[in-house]
Amino acid sequence: MNNINATIIAGGMCKFGVRQASYLDMVQEAAKDCLDDLPGLTPKHIDGLLFSSTFVGRRSCQANTAPVIAERLGIKPTSICARLDVLCAGGSTGILVAKALVESGMAKVVLVVGCEKVYTPELWQIQYDEIAAIDHDWDAPAGIGPPPIWFAAIAKEHMKHYGTTREQLAAVSVINYGHGTTNPKGHFQKALTMQEVLEARDVAAPLGLYDCCPLSDGAAAVIITSEEKAKELSDRPLVYIRGGSQVSLHSVSANWPGEHLGDWAHMKLAAKKAYESTGLKPSDIDVMQVHDCFSISQIVEVEELGFCDKGEGGPFIASGETKIGGKIPTNTDGGLLSVGHPFGATGIRQGVEIMKQLQGRAALQVKGAANALTHNLSGANVEHTIVVYSKEPKK
Amino acid sequence: MTENIGIPFLEGHYSPTLDLWPIEAKEFNRIHTFYDNLKEGKYTTTKCKGCGYISYPPRVICPECYSDNLEWIELPTRGKVITFVEKSIAIPIGFGEPLIDAWIDLGKDSPVRHVFSRVINCESGGIKEGDEVQLVVFDVPGHPIEWRKEKWIAERVYFAFEPVS
Numbered sequence: 001m002n003n004i005n006a007t008i009i010a011g012g013m014c015k016f017g018v019r020q021a022s023y024l025d026m027v028q029e030a031a032k033d034c035l036d037d038l039p040g041l042t043p044k045h046i047d048g049l050l051f052s053s054t055f056v057g058r059r060s061c062q063a064n065t066a067p068v069i070a071e072r073l074g075i076k077p078t079s080i081c082a083r084l085d086v087l088c089a090g091g092s093t094g095i096l097v098a099k100a101l102v103e104s105g106m107a108k109v110v111l112v113v114g115c116e117k118v119y120t121p122e123l124w125q126i127q128y129d130e131i132a133a134i135d136h137d138w139d140a141p142a143g144i145g146p147p148p149i150w151f152a153a154i155a156k157e158h159m160k161h162y163g164t165t166r167e168q169l170a171a172v173s174v175i176n177y178g179h180g181t182t183n184p185k186g187h188f189q190k191a192l193t194m195q196e197v198l199e200a201r202d203v204a205a206p207l208g209l210y211d212c213c214p215l216s217d218g219a220a221a222v223i224i225t226s227e228e229k230a231k232e233l234s235d236r237p238l239v240y241i242r243g244g245s246q247v248s249l250h251s252v253s254a255n256w257p258g259e260h261l262g263d264w265a266h267m268k269l270a271a272k273k274a275y276e277s278t279g280l281k282p283s284d285i286d287v288m289q290v291h292d293c294f295s296i297s298q299i300v301e302v303e304e305l306g307f308c309d310k311g312e313g314g315p316f317i318a319s320g321e322t323k324i325g326g327k328i329p330t331n332t333d334g335g336l337l338s339v340g341h342p343f344g345a346t347g348i349r350q351g352v353e354i355m356k357q358l359q360g361r362a363a364l365q366v367k368g369a370a371n372a373l374t375h376n377l378s379g380a381n382v383e384h385t386i387v388v389y390s391k392e393p394k395k
Numbered sequence: 396m397t398e399n400i401g402i403p404f405l406e407g408h409y410s411p412t413l414d415l416w417p418i419e420a421k422e423f424n425r426i427h428t429f430y431d432n433l434k435e436g437k438y439t440t441t442k443c444k445g446c447g448y449i450s451y452p453p454r455v456i457c458p459e460c461y462s463d464n465l466e467w468i469e470l471p472t473r474g475k476v477i478t479f480v481e482k483s484i485a486i487p488i489g490f491g492e493p494l495i496d497a498w499i500d501l502g503k504d505s506p507v508r509h510v511f512s513r514v515i516n517c518e519s520g521g522i523k524e525g526d527e528v529q530l531v532v533f534d535v536p537g538h539p540i541e542w543r544k545e546k547w548i549a550e551r552v553y554f555a556f557e558p559v560s
Contacts, residue, residue: 058412127487128413137417138452141535141553142513143482143490152480153498153511160478204482253511254451261478261498 005393006099006241007230009223010038011352016218016340017187023053023060023117023219024072030219030345031073031113038234041223043073045233048080048107050098052090052114053344056083058129059117069113079107084344087133088291089246089376089385090114091220091347096387098224099241108229115219116342126215134380138252147293148212150253150380152204155296158262159206161311164299166206168314170197172295173210173337175323180334182363187216187340211295216340220348222355227393239358242280242371242390245273248383262311267304267377270384274373275306278388279395282306286369287357288328289350291376292335298322301375302330324364332357332364347385350374354389409538415489416535420549422542426453428467433532433552438472440507441465449506470507472530473559474499479514479522493519499528499556516557528556 012033014026021029035041051066062068066081080101086093091114101107118126130145144150158164177192192210200209230238247270249257257265275281282305290305292298299313307328308316316322322330333339333353336346354372356362372389400406404413411418419430429452432439442449443457444464451470456463479497486494495514501507514522515531522528533555537548 143494149480149496156478204480
């Protein structure tokens with residue numbers, strides 16, 4: 001039995017948004033921001049590279065991307081050099097895989113970098129490529145590739161079964177955009193009023209413009225290494241990758257695992273596994289980043305993660321429980337709604353914010369935060385990924 | 396423009412990476428029977444002759460017992476709308492406006508209880524919860540196939556649901 005514990009010691013991101021840059025440009029910006037985060041850290045310290053991106057093959061016509069990136073970043077990997085494609089959870093997957101590689105002793109210092117170049121020279125491709133993000137032969141021809149359709153159906157079912165209101169959906173956007181005003185690297189730094197959210201044009205009713213995360217280019221990067229190496233490279237408080245889970249129970253929408261669309265049985269199972277793997281429970285978690293791709297998503301997520309009763313996510317958030325000072329401050333950097341969602345980068349961007357929270361240096365700091373988690377769903381809600389971070393490793 | 400363009404689409408070539416529809420032809424797909432059945436108006440899937448498990452979508456092996464001894468069975472072609480969504484902006488190439496999708500209940504006796512399907516032949520505001528819908532099969536563009544020195548266009552169909560008038 002080995003006794004290596006993986007930690008996260010540095011992180012950074014490029015500016016998210018509509019970028020005048022290629023995926024390779026943004027990866028370099030994020031890696032620089034990450035290494036600049038820990039003075040003394042150089043590319044020569046890094047022996048492993050994991051790159052997370054889903055659409056790079058379609059949108060930038062590049063396969064086998066990891067060596068391309070290693071070369072541009074001046075890294076010469078000797079333990080791992082690979083790309084991961086888990087769509088919206090690719091970044092979190094990279095962090096979990098890096099943890100396993102470090103704790104196995106195979107890798108010493110792993111750079112996990114994720115990037116998505118969303119904006120293509122002609123804009124039709126942004127929506128069209130979603131045919132490859134869901135089960136192609138069965139769900140794409142039904143037109144449910146563009147995610148607002150699927151999540152609007154979820155919102156309608158959640159409203160029907162639990163009485164969730166349009167105003168409660170809007171509260172998620174108001175709160176997360178509010179948090180995002182403190183994040184200069186997010187896509188938006190704009191506070192929203194309830195009225196602005198409610199009066200915005202429909203994307204797919206009941207979801208309006210501000211209920212949907214924006215389309216954003218972006219990249220983010222973190223360094224995962226052992227506790228021993230972390231002490232050598234950094235004087236900051238240690239932040240452990242304490243555990244996590246990744247659950248996939250179906251792919252085609254017809255095989256949805258819940259009783260109805262507002263019941264996310266696969267996420268409930270992911271939460272149970274993540275808590276079991278870390279010896280923690282919801283009341284131990286001080287701050288979190290969840291996958292608010294749509295306002296309704298965060299409402300269901302606080303339920304399935306166990307922070308309120310099933311069906312109570314709307315009132316829970318509308319009453320301020322996910323703000324700083326609430327029961328569980330959530331998406332403290334703005335979340336997907338305000339920061340944007342370049343798929344392969346998102347889980348890493350969430351990890352950067354959580355690392356800073358547990359080290360006491362976040363822009364919107366949760367005082368004394370000791371345990372935290374990040375969550376992503378992927379595709380048409382077919383996979384759930386949770387990473388649990390802590391100032392203490394699992395005993 | 397140079398003589399050698401290097402962009403196949405500008406020279407009229409086909410690529411599966413820019414194809415919304417499945418490659419259905421038997422030369423490329425062992426469940427082509429599903430599409431052959433669709434052409435006859437039948438909505439089908441596979442059932443394991445060994446353990447009796449019914450899979451959707453169809454398979455070439457049973458995901459329960461890994462037998463490859465499967466048979467084709469018919470599914471209901473009518474269902475009821477549980478919930479529906481209309482999208483009227485940012486509709487991808489290949490779909491008209493409005494794009495309507497519905498979570499459809501195929502009935503308690505159906506081995507596949509629900510499908511999330513496109514609803515066509517329906518105007519904006521044309522369906523509501525509880526409405527009955529039925530399977531509709533339609534032609535989609537064929538694609539070229541090169542196979543053993545022969546070339547032809549593979550014709551295709553796909554399915555959606557429509558309001559029962």
